[in-house]
Amino acid sequence: MKRVSFQSVVVGAFGAALLAVAAGCGEDPAAPPHGGAIAVWGGPGRTDGLFHAPRAAAHDRDRLYIVDKTGRIQVFDLGGRWRATWILPKFDKGFPSGLGVRADGALGVADTHNYVVRVYDPEGIEIMVFGREGGEPGEFTYLTDVEFDGEGRLYVCEHGRRDRIQKFDPDGRFLLQWGDTGEEPGEFHRPQALAVDGDGNVYVADAGNHRVQKFTPDGEFLAVFGSPGDAPGEMLYPYDLAISAEGDLVVCEYGNNRVQVFDRSGRGIAILGKAGREEGELATPWAVCCVPDRGIYVLDTGNHRVQVFPMPRSDRAGSETG
Numbered sequence: 001m002k003r004v005s006f007q008s009v010v011v012g013a014f015g016a017a018l019l020a021v022a023a024g025c026g027e028d029p030a031a032p033p034h035g036g037a038i039a040v041w042g043g044p045g046r047t048d049g050l051f052h053a054p055r056a057a058a059h060d061r062d063r064l065y066i067v068d069k070t071g072r073i074q075v076f077d078l079g080g081r082w083r084a085t086w087i088l089p090k091f092d093k094g095f096p097s098g099l100g101v102r103a104d105g106a107l108g109v110a111d112t113h114n115y116v117v118r119v120y121d122p123e124g125i126e127i128m129v130f131g132r133e134g135g136e137p138g139e140f141t142y143l144t145d146v147e148f149d150g151e152g153r154l155y156v157c158e159h160g161r162r163d164r165i166q167k168f169d170p171d172g173r174f175l176l177q178w179g180d181t182g183e184e185p186g187e188f189h190r191p192q193a194l195a196v197d198g199d200g201n202v203y204v205a206d207a208g209n210h211r212v213q214k215f216t217p218d219g220e221f222l223a224v225f226g227s228p229g230d231a232p233g234e235m236l237y238p239y240d241l242a243i244s245a246e247g248d249l250v251v252c253e254y255g256n257n258r259v260q261v262f263d264r265s266g267r268g269i270a271i272l273g274k275a276g277r278e279e280g281e282l283a284t285p286w287a288v289c290c291v292p293d294r295g296i297y298v299l300d301t302g303n304h305r306v307q308v309f310p311m312p313r314s315d316r317a318g319s320e321t322g
Contacts, residue, residue, distance in 0.1 A: 036279065036280035036309075037279050037280045037307040037308055037309055038295060038308050038309065038310055039080065039295075039307070039308040040279050040305060040306070040307050040308070041080035041305065041306050042054075042080075042304060042305035042306050043304055043305055044304040045304070046070050048074065048082050048085055049074070049082040050304070051066070051068045051074075051304045051305065051306075052068050052069050052070050052304065053068055053069040053301050053302075053304065054066050054067070054068040054286065054287070054299045054301055054304065054305075054306070055067060055068060055069065055095065055096070055097050055286045055287065055299070055301060056096060056097055056098050056099040056110075056145075056240075056286065056287050056299070057099060057287040057288070057289050057297065057299050057306075058099035058100055058101045058107065058289065059078065059101065059289045059291055059297070060101045060105050060122070061105075062077060062078060063075055063076065063077065063078070063083070063122070064076045064077070064078055064080075064289065064291075064297065064306075065099055065101070065107055066299065066306070067088075067095065067096050067097075067099060067109070068095070069095045070095075071087065071088050071091030071095055072085050072086060072087050072088065073085070073086040073088065073099075073107075073109070073120075073124075074086075075124075078291055078294055080306065080308075084124065086120070086124040088109070088111070088118075090111075090114050093113040093114060094112055094113030094114075095112070095113070096109050096110055096111050096112055097110060097112045097144050097145070097192075097286075098110030098112070098143070098144050098145030098146050098157075098193065098194075099145075099146070100145070100146045100147040100148050100154075100194075101148070102119075102148040102152055103148070103150060103152065104152075105121075105122045106119050106120065106121055106122070106127065107119065107120045107121075107122070108146040108147075108148060108154060109146065110143045110144060110145050110146045110156065111143070112142050112143055112144060113142070115131055115132055115133040115134075115139070115140045115141070115143070116129050116130065116131040116132070116140070117129065117130055117131050117140075117143065117146050117154065117156060117168075117172065128171075128172055130168070130172035131143070131172075134161075135160075135161035135162055137166070137174045137177055138166070138168075138173075138174040140156065140158050140166075141158055141159065141160025141161045141162070142158055142159050142160045143156050143157065143158040144157050144158060144159065144190075144191065144192050144193065145157050145191075145192065145193045145194045145240075146194075147194040147195065147196050147202075148196070149196045149200050149217065150196075150198070150200065151170070152170035153167060153168065153169055153170060153175070154167070154168040154169075154170070154172070155167050155168075155194050155196065155202055156168070157188075157191035157192070157193070157194055157204060158191070159181075159188070159189075159190045159191060162179075162180055162181060163179060163180060163181040163182075163187070163188035163189060163190060163191055164177050164178065164179040164180060164188070164191075165177065165178055165179050165191065165194070165202065165204065165215070165219065167217075167219070176218065176219060177219070178215070178219030179191070179219075183209055185213065185221050185224050186213070186215075186221040188204065188206050188208070188209065188213075189206065189207070189208030189209045190206075190207045190208040191204050191205065191206055191207070192205045192206075192207035192237075192238070192239050192240070193205040193207075193238075193239060193240040193241050193252075193287075194241065195241035195242055195243050195249070196243075197243050197247070198247075200216075200217040201214055201215065201216060201217065201222065202214070202215045202216075202217065202219075203215075203241050203243075203249065204241075205238040205239060205240060205241050205251070206224075206238070207237050207238055207239055207254070208237075210226055210227060210228040210229075210234070210235045210236055210237065210238065210255075211224055211225060211226035211227065211235060211238070212224070212225055212226050212235075212238060212241065212249070212251060223266075225266060226238065226251075230256050232260070232268050232271060233260075233268055235251065235253055235255075235256070235260070236253055236254075236255030236256045237253060237254040237255035237256075238251050238252065238253050238254070239252055239253070239254040239285070239286050239287070240252040240285075240286060240287040240288045241288070242288045242289055242290040242296075243290065244290040244292075244296075244311060245290070245292045246311075247263075247264045248261055248262060248263050248264065248269065248290075248311075249261070249262045250262075250288050250290055250296055251288075252285050252286070252287060252288040252298065252299075253285070254284050254285060254286060254301075257273060257274060257275035257276075257281075257282045257283060257284065257285065258271055258272060258273045258274060258275075258282060258285075259271070259272040259273055259282075259285070259288060259296060259298055259309065260272075261296075261311075261312050269312045269313075270312035272296065272298075272309045272312075273285070273298065273307075273309070277303060279307070280307070280309075282298065282300050282302075282303070282307070283300060283301065283302025283303045284301050284302040285298050285299055285300055285301055285302075286299050286301040287299040287301075290311070294308065295308045295309055295310050295311050296308065296309045296310075296311055
């Protein structure tokens with residue numbers, strides 16, 4: 001994966017710059033109208049291939065994993081064909097809200113209301129579980145996402161007693177933590193999702209503060225962008241993040257019923273979707289994946305389906321690569 005290097009900018013400066021470059025998003029004549037989808041599958045239901053409020057997604061080279069509010073993980077090929085279903089344990093309290101895939105294909109599950117991280121092999125066999133309820137290092141309140149870096153280390157975000165990020169080694173041993181509840185840089189209000197780039201930098205969807213923050217692998221603050229609103233560069237409850245093979249950052253906005261795409265310099269590329277029930281329209285989307293050579297997969301949660309959007313093109317010549 002190519003390096004992502006967002007400029008270290010504050011909210012106001014980023015938003016002002018983005019308004020100028022993103023106003024023309026979606027005007028590419030080769031793209032479907034209105035940020036339209038190129039594929040749609042699923043629908044409301046509780047049987048294989050259908051969804052009841054899908055909430056998290058992750059993918060490897062040939063599989064897409066989706067968890068919904070029936071307490072199950074469904075496995076699809078990247079063309080949307082159902083392959084398998086796993087029933088998660090102890091989902092009577094609530095349902096997981098985050099998934100992440102390790103380089104070897106193992107699947108991490110943020111089991112939100114059971115206060116643990118679960119790791120499964122590609123066949124659905126649980127191979128590791130760690131954590132317990134609490135606010136000390138290695139404990140969790142409401143964990144919302146889990147992501148792996150290239151070495152198999154895990155990052156977990158949570159809210160409740162503390163809004164923070166914790167880092168663990170590949171065996172689930174606590175390494176470090178950062179953040180607390182607040183509005184200042186490095187603080188969070190319901191950190192909802194994570195993404196890790198090729199350099200190991202960690203991006204956090206700071207949902208309640210309507211922004212994205214970037215950190216080094218050791219939790220050193222680097223940048224923040226976004227502010228409340230629905231204009232280009234503004235956000236309303238960003239619920240998930242993904243990084244494309246080209247290094248673009250994709251932000252799924254639950255509150256604005258859309259997806260925004262930013263290039264490596266932090267420049268706005270496109271806005272995909274709008275509120276509605278038709279194809280290409282979204283209702284409270286929770287999650288997003290960037291699948292190479294296929295596009296942007298969006299969990300259209302309120303419509304109980306998956307939509308695939310084309311990956312927008314950008315002028316790489318003007319993007320920062322350092």
